[in-house]
Amino acid sequence: xxxxxxxxxxxxxxxxxxxxxxxxxxxxxxxxxxxxxxxxxxxxxxxxxxxxxxxxxxxxxxxxxxxxxxxxxxxxxxxxxxxxxxxxxxxxxxxxxxxxxxxxxxxxxxxxxxxxxxxxxxxxxxxxxxxxxxxxxxxxxxxxxxxx
Amino acid sequence: xxxxxxxxxxxxxxxxxxxxxxxxxxxxxxxxxxxxxxxxxxxxxxxxxxxxxxxxxxxxxxxxxxxxxxxxxxxxxxxxxxxxxxxxxxxxxxxxxxxxxxxxxxxxxxxxxxxxxxxxxxxxxxxxxxxxxxxxxxxxxxxxxxxxxxxxxxxxxxxxxxxxxxxxxxxxxxxxxxxxxxxxxxxxxxxxxxxxxxxxxxxxxxxxxxxxxxxxxxxxxxxxxxxxxxxxxxxxxxxxxxxxxxxxxxxxxxxxxxxxxxxxxxxxxxxxxxxxxxxxxxxxxxxxxxxxxxxxxxxxxxxxxxxxxxxxxxxxxxxxxxxxxxxxxxxxxxxxxxxxxxxxxxxxxxxxxxxxxxxxxxxxxxxxxxxxxxxxxxxxxxxxxxxxxxxxxxxxxxxxxxxxxxxxxxxxxxxxxxxxxxxxxxxxxxxxxxxxxxxxxxxxxxxxxxxxxxxxxxxxxxxxxxxxxx
Ligand SMILES: [Zn+2]
Ligand SMILES: [Zn+2]
Numbered sequence: 001x002x003x004x005x006x007x008x009x010x011x012x013x014x015x016x017x018x019x020x021x022x023x024x025x026x027x028x029x030x031x032x033x034x035x036x037x038x039x040x041x042x043x044x045x046x047x048x049x050x051x052x053x054x055x056x057x058x059x060x061x062x063x064x065x066x067x068x069x070x071x072x073x074x075x076x077x078x079x080x081x082x083x084x085x086x087x088x089x090x091x092x093x094x095x096x097x098x099x100x101x102x103x104x105x106x107x108x109x110x111x112x113x114x115x116x117x118x119x120x121x122x123x124x125x126x127x128x129x130x131x132x133x134x135x136x137x138x139x140x141x142x143x144x145x146x147x148x
Numbered sequence: 149x150x151x152x153x154x155x156x157x158x159x160x161x162x163x164x165x166x167x168x169x170x171x172x173x174x175x176x177x178x179x180x181x182x183x184x185x186x187x188x189x190x191x192x193x194x195x196x197x198x199x200x201x202x203x204x205x206x207x208x209x210x211x212x213x214x215x216x217x218x219x220x221x222x223x224x225x226x227x228x229x230x231x232x233x234x235x236x237x238x239x240x241x242x243x244x245x246x247x248x249x250x251x252x253x254x255x256x257x258x259x260x261x262x263x264x265x266x267x268x269x270x271x272x273x274x275x276x277x278x279x280x281x282x283x284x285x286x287x288x289x290x291x292x293x294x295x296x297x298x299x300x301x302x303x304x305x306x307x308x309x310x311x312x313x314x315x316x317x318x319x320x321x322x323x324x325x326x327x328x329x330x331x332x333x334x335x336x337x338x339x340x341x342x343x344x345x346x347x348x349x350x351x352x353x354x355x356x357x358x359x360x361x362x363x364x365x366x367x368x369x370x371x372x373x374x375x376x377x378x379x380x381x382x383x384x385x386x387x388x389x390x391x392x393x394x395x396x397x398x399x400x401x402x403x404x405x406x407x408x409x410x411x412x413x414x415x416x417x418x419x420x421x422x423x424x425x426x427x428x429x430x431x432x433x434x435x436x437x438x439x440x441x442x443x444x445x446x447x448x449x450x451x452x453x454x455x456x457x458x459x460x461x462x463x464x465x466x467x468x469x470x471x472x473x474x475x476x477x478x479x480x481x482x483x484x485x486x487x488x489x490x491x492x493x494x495x496x497x498x499x500x501x502x503x504x505x506x507x508x509x510x511x512x513x514x515x516x517x518x519x520x521x522x523x524x525x526x527x528x529x530x531x532x533x534x535x536x537x538x539x540x541x542x543x544x545x546x547x548x549x550x551x552x553x554x555x556x557x558x559x560x561x562x563x564x565x566x567x568x569x570x571x572x573x574x575x576x577x578x579x580x581x582x583x584x585x586x587x588x589x590x591x592x593x594x595x596x597x598x599x600x601x602x603x604x605x606x607x608x609x610x611x612x613x614x615x616x617x618x
Contacts, residue, residue, distance in 0.1 A: 006528040017403040062526060063554045096551070097525045097560035 003031050007057060010100050022104045024055065032057040036068070036104065040147065041112035045139035046074070049147030053083070053107075055100065065094035066103060075135070075142040077116040077125035085110070086120030114139075151470045152176055158463050168460055171349045173342050173467040178335060179474065185331035186478050192327060193271035199480035224481045225250045249336055251327040251481070275325070335475065339468070346464060350500050353457060357450065357504050364446050365511035371440055372516055374585045383516065384589060385434045389426050389444070390513050396422035399454065399505050409502070412459040419451060450508065457500045517586050522579075525561060526551075530587055532594040536576040537566040545575070546598045549605075 011031065014024050021039040026032075036053040040046025052071040058064050068090065070083030078086040089098060089106050119125030128135040152175050159169050189199070253275055372383045394402070398418040401407045410418065426432055435441050475483055524531045526547035533545045541561045543551075548570055551560075557568035584591050 004527065006526070009528045017405075019404055060554070063550065063556060095558075095560045095563065096547075096556070 006062065007031065014101060019101055019105060022101075022108060024100060024104065032061075034100070038104065038108050038111070040143060041108060044112045045136045046076075046111045046143050046147065049074075049143035051111075051147050055104075057100075062096040062098075065090050065098070066100060068103065068107070073142060073146040075124060075139040076111065077114050077119045077121055077128045077135075078110055080121040084120060086118060151467075152179065155463060155467050155470075162456070162459060164456060164460055168349065171342070171345045172460075173346075173464050173471070174338070175467045175471055178338060178471045181331050181335040181338065182471075182475050182478050185329065185335065185475075188329050188331055189327075189479060193274035194327075196478060196480045198271050223250075223252045224483070225252065249329070249332045251329055251332075253325045253327065255323050255325060275327075332479075332481075339471070343468075350457075354500060354503060357453065357500075358507060360446070360450055361504070361507045361511045364443060364450065365515060367439075367443050367446075368512055369515040371443060374588075380588060382435070382437070382440060383586070385431055386440075387516050387518065388429075389431050390516050391518055392425050392429075392431070393422055394513070394518075396425070398422060398451065399458075399501050412455060412462050415455055415458060415501075419455060423448065447512065450504075454501050454504050457504075461500070519587060519590060522583060522587070529597075530583065530590045530594050531579070532583060532591050532598070534576040534579045534583070535570055535572075535574045536579075537564075537570055537574065539564040539566045541566075542576060542579065544594070544598075545572070546601060553605075 011026055018024075021041075022037070024034045024036045026034050034055040034057075036055050038051045038053065040049035040051065049072075051074060053068055054071055055066050055068045057066050068085065070079055070085065072083075074083070080086075085107060087106060087110055089095075089103065114128065116125040116128035124135070127138070155172075155175050159172055186196070189195070255276070368386065371379065372386050373379055374383055396418050397403065397406070398410070399415050400409050432441075432444065435444060472483060475481070519530060522531055523529060524542075524544040524547055526543055529544070531542055531544045534542050535545050535548050536542045537559055539559050539562050541559050543560075548567060551557075551567050552570075557565050559566045
């Protein structure tokens with residue numbers, strides 16, 4: 001099936017008018033599959049880190065949300081070891097009016113505001129609640145080590 | 149090359165209207181004022197070197213605000229006439245208040261000594277002579293028994309400088325001496341008058357552009373009127389031209405990474421990109437009829453005029469900054485650094501460009517609706533056929549059918565459960581009429597697509613294959 005106009009338009013805009021700190025480039029042989037990078041927000045433990053993600057638009061997009069996960073190892077209470085992200089707009093709160101760019105912005109915001117009360121990575125969330133300072137330091141170290 | 153020369157050449161060669169050139173900052177005359185002022189200052193021993201040393205002293209003084217009573221050797225004050233100066237600036241057209249610059253020295257009442265250790269003997273002598281010439285002090289000095297400087301009291305009776313921002317602080321035990329200068333008043337009066345002139349020019353230019361833009365807007369509305377079938381083709385061409393214009397972001401960036409006002413250089417580059425684009429994609433050729441070509445020429449000329457205004461504003465602003473820098477360099481009076489608020493350049497070019505661009509949008513571009521304003525938030529294609537939900541949000545019927553099939557009951561925009569009970573009674577007929585009129589080609593294309601997708605719904609993916617024209 002040919003690529004829906006919506007995906008073409010979203011891709012065009014992502015290329016022509018990229019969001020600062022975020023890039024999303026479709027694969028040449030599969031225009032529904034994107035290589036994504038997100039810069040860690042300043043004043044967060046992920047600052048100066050460059051995180052790789054993969055994003056896939058399922059056949060029934062935008063009825064269902066894009067599938068997205070981190071490829072870069074990251075220490076974050078809402079992101080698990082496999083890079084899966086716990087974010088309401090990617091699940092129950094998805095709306096077909098949301099777009100790739102709005103989702104990526106939400107993920108960037110999640111890096112700036114970790115939420116250990118709604119964890120995906122339980123062990124990380126526990127560390128985070130027990131010793132926030134230590135957890136932030138670990139997140140910073142992981143960023144330096146992996147997010148280059 | 150010297151700036152004076154560059155400025156003169158730019159004014160001559162950029163093709164500005166003569167009235168503009170006449171209103172430009174008279175850089176060379178202001179330069180002569182400065183030369184005369186230098187002579188006046190030298191006559192009382194104030195060479196730039198001397199004044200520069202004094203200025204340094206004043207800056208140190210200002211920096212050390214904690215030490216209130218440090219002797220301040222001199223002050224150079226640019227006081228405006230009392231009055232709502234900032235209001236006058238805000239309203240733009242009001243004439244600027246003339247400046248009354250004053251160069252003031254302070255001498256000790258008790259000894260007649262100048263309150264500065266950094267003056268050389270010659271200057272000191274000359275200034276003391278001036279102090280004597282300007283007469284006996286009007287102030288009476290009361291010395292406290294335990295006389296340190298802080299407890300000296302001093303009552304001023306006359307010769308009190310006008311109150312306000314520019315008033316020098318009262319200082320115990322000293323007398324204020326004003327150095328008689330005339331060329332500086334002349335300099336600032338001239339500069340202020342020229343700034344007012346530039347503001348008036350801007351207002352005139354704005355009115356003139358308004359008339360032109362309004363007339364062109366009416367013309368474009370006539371040329372693209374979809375009620376005349378013969379205009380349909382040309383409507384699509386104008387739409388593409390205006391879309392290219394908006395996307396070029398000539399005077400203001402329209403992307404996430406560039407959303408500021410552009411300077412004349414950048415705007416010129418963007419303008420040429422736009423001109424090349426509509427020529428190379430054949431849009432200009434498609435206009436055919438002479439009245440359409442004329443309208444496009446007028447549109448291009450309006451944009452060129454905005455560009456020129458931007459350029460003219462920029463070089464005048466530059467001329468003002470340069471002449472003030474020269475003033476300071478040759479007199480060491482520290483005007484540019486000390487009084488930036490009072491001699492701020494009027495926002496000539498940017499204001500004009502902003503106002504005129506806004507008019508181009510509302511008066512010209514608005515006559516030709518763009519598809520992005522009528523696209524469905526789901527498929528990002530034209531909202532055909534438009535269905536208005538109870539919550540007030542509109543989607544194309546095809547997307548609503550898909551949502552209902554997928555049991556997506558909530559409106560994607562507001563999450564109200566309004567999708568579930570929508571049906572063809574909710575068709576927005578007025579909007580449908582409008583879209584058919586303004587976007588005939590797009591409506592046809594979308595209709596075809598919808599039919600094809602409905603076929604797929606009914607017969608499955610195979611249907612798609614059958615319809616393919618290979
Ligand atoms: Zn739609
Ligand atoms: Zn709604």
